[in-house]
Amino acid sequence: MTAVDVERGLSRAEAEKRMRDGQGNAAPDGSSRSLSEILAANVFTVFNGIVFAGFGILLVLGRWQDALFGLPALFNTVIGVVQEFNAKRTLDRLAVMNAPSARVLRDGEEHEIAPEGVVLGDLLILRPGDQVTADARVLRTDVGGPRGLEVDESMLTGESDAIRKAIGDDVLSGSNVVGGTALAEVVQVGADSYAAKLTVEARQFSLVRSELRGSIDKLLRWISWALLPLILIVVNGQMQAFGGWEAAIQSGAWRDAVVGAVAAVIAMVPLGLVLITSIAFAVSGLKLAQDNVLIQELPAVEGLARVDALCLDKTGTVTTGEMVFNHAAELTERAGWQAVLGHLGTAPDANGTAQCLAEPYGASPKLYVAAEVPFDSARKWSALVLCDADGCEPGSWVFGAPEFVLAGTETIDAQEALAQAGAIAESGLRTLLLAHSVDAIAEGEHPELPNGLVPVAILSFREEVRDDAHETMAFFAKQGVDVRIISGDDPRTVSAVAREVGIEHAAGVDARTLPDDIDELADVLEREHVFGRVTPQQKRAMVHALQSRGHVVAMTGDGVNDALAIKDADLGIAMDTATPATKAVARLVLLDGRFDRMPGVVAEGRRVIANIERVSKLFLTKTTYALMIGVVFGLMAWAFPFLPRQLSITDGLTIGIPAFFLALMPNAARYRPGFLKRSLTFSIPAGLIITAAILTLHLAAPSVGEFTVTEMQSAATLTLAGIALWVLAVLARPPHPFRVLIVLAMYAGLGLVWVIPFTRDFFAVTWLPNSLGLLVIVIVAVGLVLVEILRAWHKHRIELREEATS
Incomplete structure (x- = not known):
């Protein structure tokens, strides 16, 4: 490469040629997932595969009335795509708004261009207030200014002191000129620049760790493994119930057998749980957005409620x-x-x-x-x-x-x-x-x-x-969140700031003395809470060390030097002053830079977790009884006792509609680990109670009379709905006027299905003969008593466990 004329810089033709040759300053892409990646992640899931396969089968068979379950799956996908794409667009706008401009010397004249327009060998004209847009080497200083060049590299190194640059010294992309002027030749561009190398790994997309989503995904994996044998059992059972495979195919009854099989399989999937979880996260995201908190990814709302170790960068976060x-x-x-x-x-x-x-x-x-x-x-x-x-x-x-x-x-x-x-x-x-x-x-x-x-x-x-720092620190201390302040600045300075915001015994540790071994570093982090002279790599290592000891770690910051740690933390939080790269990898962005927004995020996360745990028990109860009924009726070669549309009644009234409201209600319960275990210890017994009730109805009904298929399906629907609604009533406690109203409204809705002729015909249900109706009442009454016993046992079990852990 020929030497650049320091009096004229590159010519326009030379700059255009270098741009065509790939020597431009295009930054590595990937501030967030592309639209195609967002669509793929939300559409091509095991959950959607199960649901839409059943949906398609019923449409092919002309049974669209029984395919209503496809709507929640569609809504869930749309909500997930829209929320993440909106976050992406917001981040892209932030990046454009915060993008600096570059001042270059070309053909002897000064030009102001976009950073990506800089090419290798360009001469940057640097003045106070400029951000360096590409790695460059100083050729001259005091170009029309009063003194030599001084730059602030705190966004890269965390060191807040200005650094003097002499002729021949390198200035790094991402640093800011705080004094003097200079002419500097660009020596590294794009992905080869210092800032890009530091953030390229951080920019790789990864999902935030979510106990709720992880537990739901685990359930879906279990269900997916159980689906193939269940489908074989149910389909075979349905064919046998209609006279065997040959007879069912010849008579055309195989269509009813397939409908029954689809009903059994779809009933196993906690269909609305993913939808309700997404809605709860989305509503929380919109609520926090009104407080200038950008949610990059839906489950990040949950994250801060689970955090027990909060790492704060000093400059730009606490100060x-x-x-x-x-x-x-x-x-x-x-x-x-x-x-x-x-x-x-x-x-x-x-x-x-x-x-x-x-x-x-x-x-x-x-x-x-x-x-x-x-x-x-x-x-x-x-x-x-x-x-x-x-x-x-x-x-x-x-x-x-x-x-x-x-x-x-x-x-x-x-x-x-x-x-x-x-x-x-x-x-x-x-x-x-x-x-x-x-x-x-x-x-x-x-x-x-x-x-x-x-x-x-x-x-x-x-x-x-920051005015809000002391109060916010006091909140986290009260909530049992262990706060650590880490910075690239002098440990004594960091220590003074820590004491000012209420962190006691804040003796600053010089990070240059910290061990490299992850276990030894974790030991130090368990004892100490204030660190200075910390490098970007050490910040990341600190996050890993705390995670190795079982902590759920949140990391806040604003500089490129914080990006790696923010990405690897369980929850990364960027301030409003953060670089675009740091905002891109953060899960939350405090758009107005107000640190006192954090308690509100915690409260929102806790509300989501507590409410989703409540409604998850409804969905998992359904999964349990659907699996057991499908297996038992399949093995016994009995016709499946419901049509898919009849399960839509019970799903909507006992789970879908009330779960939507319950998931959005206020709830200040503190986070407790073990969401899935607590949910299953209630849901499995509750599902078995409902299964036993349906089996009892099927076995006892012939002894009280002869009934049509529609009457038996109607009786099964009432039995299932009666007990499942009481499960809803139990989970809606402690009593609250709005929750009581929800439960009563669902009972009224069940009555309207039978009262209104159109809905009665659409859902293929009918009024029951007296003998069959009395049998249903007795079975439901016994089921209610068993559900109350289960609730008392489950509550006592949780209290014993909490006493043991405390």
Whole structure:
């Protein structure tokens, strides 16, 4: 590659050729899943395969009335796709809004272009406030500016101090220019840049860990394994019930046999559980969106409710990222030192720390610069001679880091000042020293400190902690969530911030002393809660170490240096100031940067978990009795006792409709692990009670009279609905006016199915003869008593387990 003309840069033709040759700055794609990936993930599932296969079979047979179960599956798919695609579009808009522009020199003229328009060998013109859009090497500094280049790499390294860049030094993509100007040649673009290498692995899509979804997926796997033998048993049983395979095929009864088989198989699938879970997550997502919390993935609502270890990046998360003036301690009496500080704070090229002096001292009399040595991050000091309207005072002022300003000064005053500054630094505050000398400053290429410096004042600064941080930390402490603050900054600074937000015993640990072994690191993390000088790789290792000890880990941050840890955490949370790459891998994005949104997310997650556990017992009860009835009736070669449309009645009234409302009601119950086990220990016995009731009806009915197929199917439907509605009543406790209303409405709905002629005909049910009706009442009454006994046993079992764990 030929050398670039530093006076003219690349020509337009050269830039276009390099772009065609693949040397452009296109960033790696994959901020989130594409639309095709979203569709594939939500459409091609085991659940949908089971349901739509049965749906298709019934449509082919012309039994569309029995194919109503396909609608919930369709709604579930649509909700999942729409919610995730909306999150993707929001993130894409965020990325566009936050995308920086690049300033390049081409054909001797300055051009402002999009970052992806930069090519290898371009000359970037860097000025204060710019974000570096590609890795580059400094060719010149002070291009029209007052001093050399200084960049902030905290988004990449977590280190908040500005770094001085000399000619020949590299500046990394993703860093920000905070002082000076430079001309820099692009040496790495796109996927080869530092920021892209750091985030390319983080950008790979992975699903958030969800106990609810994991448990449901596990159930579907179990069901899918059971489906093939069940289908064979049910189909064979139905064929035998209609006179055997040959007779059923010849008579055309095989169609009824297939319908019965589909009814049995579809009844096994907890059809609405996935739908209700998706709706609950989607409603929570919309509710949180109103509070400026973006949910990237539906089950992320659940995540924070399960978190017991929260890792917080300091800068931009716990703090605003801004420095705040703390205190000035006068050491030696010197007239006019406050005015000097006022001048430093209001100077046009004042850095972020110096600007903090503008408010307390900016009203001092106006001074004029007679001579100046600008601040340099390598020297760590600046010097100036100031004059007022009456003339110039003799001597010079020096301002900077105490150990650099007083280097070589052996006086007692100097030693005492350094000791005092060290004590302040130990408390985590940042310190600067103002000193005075009667000698003038020596301007030039290599300026030196004037002789005879006398320390005048020590100034301390602290990072501005978010107003909501202390209250939020107190909330997490009350909820039993263990908080750790980790940062790339000085451990003492991190420790001071931790104490300010209420974390006791916050002795900062220097991450450079941490072990590499994951088990040893986990031991340290169990003891310590504040860490400084942490690298991006160490942040990720910390997440893994906590997970290895069984913790559910949430990680918050805003820089590229946080992206890997945020991706691997059980729940990644990005602040509003986060880079687009970090937002892309986070599960939640706090769009307004308000840390006090976190308790609301916790409460929303707990509501979802508690309500889904409640309604899951309804669905799993159905799965249990559907499996048992299908197997028993298949093995006994009995006709399946329901039509699919009749199961739609019981599903809708005992599960689908009430579950929708129950899943969205307020619920402040705290999260307890073991969702699936608790659900199954209630649902399996409840399902067996209903199975026993249906079997009793089938065996006892011939002894009280002869009944038609429609009458027996109607009796079975009433028996199933009667007991299943009482299971609903039990799970709706403790009593609440709205829950009581839901249960009563479902009983009324069951009555209307029989009262209204159209619904009675559509669902193929009829009024029962007196003898059969009395038998149904007796069986249902016994079933209700058994369900109450089950509830008491299940409640007692949970209480014993909670006492044992506490």
